[in-house]
Amino acid sequence: MPMIYYVILVISIGIVALVIARRRAALQIQGAVKQHSRPHYHGWWAFLLATVPAILLIIVWSIGSSIYVERRIDAQLPQQAADGPIASRSLALSLVGRLADALHRLDAETLANLPSSFEELRPKLAEKGVALAPDTQDYMIPIAVEANRTGDALQMTGGVLALLLSIAGAAYGIRSIQPRARARNNVERVVRWGLLASSMIAILTTIGIVLSMLFETFYFFSSVSPLDFFFGTVWDPRFAAAGATDSVGQFGLIPLLAGTLYIAFIALLVAVPIGLMSAVYMAEYASPHVRSIVKPALELLAGIPTIVYGIFALVTLGPFLRDLSAALTGGSPFIQAQSIFTAGFVMGIMLIPVVSSLSDDIITAVPRALRDGSLGLGATRSETIKRVVLPAALPGIVGAILLTASRAIGETMIVVLAAGVAARLTLNPFEAMTTITVKIVNQLTGDLEFNSPQTLVAFALGITLFAVTLLMNIVALYIVRKYREQYE
Amino acid sequence: MNLMTDTKLQQALETSVDDKTDELIKMQGRKVTVHYGYKQALFDIDLDIRENQVTALIGPSGCGKSTFLRCLNRMNDTIAGAKVGGMITLDSENIYDPRIDVVELRARVGMVFQKPNPFPKSIFENVAYGPRIHGLARNKADLQAIVESSLKKAALWNEVKDRIHEPGTGLSGGQQQRLCIARAIAVSPEVILMDEPCSALDPIATAKVEELIDELKQNYTIVIVTHSMQQAARVSQRTAMFHLGYLVEEGPTEKMFTNPDDKRTQDYITGRFG
Numbered sequence: 083m084p085m086i087y088y089v090i091l092v093i094s095i096g097i098v099a100l101v102i103a104r105r106r107a108a109l110q111i112q113g114a115v116k117q118h119s120r121p122h123y124h125g126w127w128a129f130l131l132a133t134v135p136a137i138l139l140i141i142v143w144s145i146g147s148s149i150y151v152e153r154r155i156d157a158q159l160p161q162q163a164a165d166g167p168i169a170s171r172s173l174a175l176s177l178v179g180r181l182a183d184a185l186h187r188l189d190a191e192t193l194a195n196l197p198s199s200f201e202e203l204r205p206k207l208a209e210k211g212v213a214l215a216p217d218t219q220d221y222m223i224p225i226a227v228e229a230n231r232t233g234d235a236l237q238m239t240g241g242v243l244a245l246l247l248s249i250a251g252a253a254y255g256i257r258s259i260q261p262r263a264r265a266r267n268n269v270e271r272v273v274r275w276g277l278l279a280s281s282m283i284a285i286l287t288t289i290g291i292v293l294s295m296l297f298e299t300f301y302f303f304s305s306v307s308p309l310d311f312f313f314g315t316v317w318d319p320r321f322a323a324a325g326a327t328d329s330v331g332q333f334g335l336i337p338l339l340a341g342t343l344y345i346a347f348i349a350l351l352v353a354v355p356i357g358l359m360s361a362v363y364m365a366e367y368a369s370p371h372v373r374s375i376v377k378p379a380l381e382l383l384a385g386i387p388t389i390v391y392g393i394f395a396l397v398t399l400g401p402f403l404r405d406l407s408a409a410l411t412g413g414s415p416f417i418q419a420q421s422i423f424t425a426g427f428v429m430g431i432m433l434i435p436v437v438s439s440l441s442d443d444i445i446t447a448v449p450r451a452l453r454d455g456s457l458g459l460g461a462t463r464s465e466t467i468k469r470v471v472l473p474a475a476l477p478g479i480v481g482a483i484l485l486t487a488s489r490a491i492g493e494t495m496i497v498v499l500a501a502g503v504a505a506r507l508t509l510n511p512f513e514a515m516t517t518i519t520v521k522i523v524n525q526l527t528g529d530l531e532f533n534s535p536q537t538l539v540a541f542a543l544g545i546t547l548f549a550v551t552l553l554m555n556i557v558a559l560y561i562v563r564k565y566r567e568q569y570e
Numbered sequence: 571m572n573l574m575t576d577t578k579l580q581q582a583l584e585t586s587v588d589d590k591t592d593e594l595i596k597m598q599g600r601k602v603t604v605h606y607g608y609k610q611a612l613f614d615i616d617l618d619i620r621e622n623q624v625t626a627l628i629g630p631s632g633c634g635k636s637t638f639l640r641c642l643n644r645m646n647d648t649i650a651g652a653k654v655g656g657m658i659t660l661d662s663e664n665i666y667d668p669r670i671d672v673v674e675l676r677a678r679v680g681m682v683f684q685k686p687n688p689f690p691k692s693i694f695e696n697v698a699y700g701p702r703i704h705g706l707a708r709n710k711a712d713l714q715a716i717v718e719s720s721l722k723k724a725a726l727w728n729e730v731k732d733r734i735h736e737p738g739t740g741l742s743g744g745q746q747q748r749l750c751i752a753r754a755i756a757v758s759p760e761v762i763l764m765d766e767p768c769s770a771l772d773p774i775a776t777a778k779v780e781e782l783i784d785e786l787k788q789n790y791t792i793v794i795v796t797h798s799m800q801q802a803a804r805v806s807q808r809t810a811m812f813h814l815g816y817l818v819e820e821g822p823t824e825k826m827f828t829n830p831d832d833k834r835t836q837d838y839i840t841g842r843f844g
Contacts, residue, residue, distance in 0.1 A: 460704060
């Protein structure tokens, strides 16, 4: 019986406990003593007592038993596995694991007289829709069977223990119902811890991602010097032939970083003025009716997947600009189909709603009193906006622009399609350049092994990108927060 | 906005207010109505504002006194859905006439708000704001002179002359309000509208602003909305009592506070409702 059934059982016990506890608590209302907590708090407290410890036990037990089973398999694998037809011990381990999973799908009869050779077993498994790697060896079958047996026994024990714990919790919860029992406080405390745990998940995940990238990055820096990476001006990683790690290319970050910043700069050049002006229009001029149409329409732009923008840039805008430039010079196009300008322009269009929506919120947050003060002195609307509203909103707008910039730097799909893959340093916006994100995609697509610098460089690039955008976000949030305090 | 025709304007001007004096009438409201959406906030207000006097508008909350004040320099234009009817004149010129430029009007009829609202700029820039946008100063020295004289007229100069380039938001509440008055004066308006200018101030700051209002009336026509009966009695020469969007009565402040015609005025002044 898989663990999930035990979880369902535990929750059922919890619900029963909830109903009983609530009833019991409700019956006590007639007593002379005023109840501390309302009946449903007693119910929920009994539910939590019945479910939370039991489910925690199931989680811990599952992790522990799977580690234990793996150890057992490892101990049973013959020592010479490394010299055998299978390249590594970890591969052998995972093969046994797969086999054990597959055996679970067989019915009891087939399991009872299991063939001892993999050749005979394979078609039977195939019948059940399980395809196994041909490397699987005969000696693995008894190990897998043994592992399954241990695993099942452990699971059963864990499940029964969880059920007992659940019943004990429920009983304790129901028994402890008294008029003055503080069930409400207990429930509130659990809710608080639950909310804390939820927010910790996001933080811990971030830390986990950063740490895993850091370790891979250190691994990468063991074969390529950080100096060459951060200050190198040539990006030429060569190809990583499987197993051949002798051809170490050059991994210079500078051309990629320059391309990233250049394209982001062009994008901001497009997005900031247009976005800002549309925000001013919506916040200051538009009638409520116009605003109710224009604002959602603008925000709809933000909902278009960036790959669609990328396709637009690649298929429509890029060729159009190339043909246009060819027509202008009479033959030779000076704008390439994939260029910094095309990618930056389309990315700018994508970012307009980001700028306008953030700025609109900030401009509307400027107190009406300031506008009235200026209008009351005989200033026109545009004078009021230029001299009072925008200066007051400036820190917030700077924060919004920084947030937008970090979006532009991290943007991937548009540049993959529209910017090109040529890693070089150029100032001409009509030539192709490439970005960090494009190179991460390039280095990680295809059949790869994750121990050559050619793939590991993706982690170094990733963490560089992460550091840049994180820094910008921190600065932006700091500015925005400081600005908010100004009007309180 | 339903504007009155010229013949109606003549008739309206003939129906003058009760007590005849030789004081000049600076602004005149006739049959002023205001709608906010479907809700009518003012009903046919007839009110004269006399030159170089302080006119106080009193009445319980929501009676329309602030709404009327905001009609006098068309600040209601900035509120979506507000509709003004009837006629208001400034020096016998209808300010709701399409030919009137609202920017010019607001330069002539300045406004000071309930809550001090200095711009997030330096004290100097706050005062220089109006003269700059209206091009009142020919050069830097001119501008400095305007700023200094405005701050002096607002009785703030001595307190801020050493920190004129520090942010205006760093001043105390009372100083901020006087800064806002200086800012309004710097445009050399003819009329200054004040919407409960002391409601956010402590008694000492209030006393200073009231003193200032008393001095300012020599050069300016002032209309003040106030919730404080004492303040109306102290600073104004004429008082108008509003109730539920109607003008209850209007007259010399002394008479209003000692022997009002309308019972509602008496009840309000003696604190029986409001």
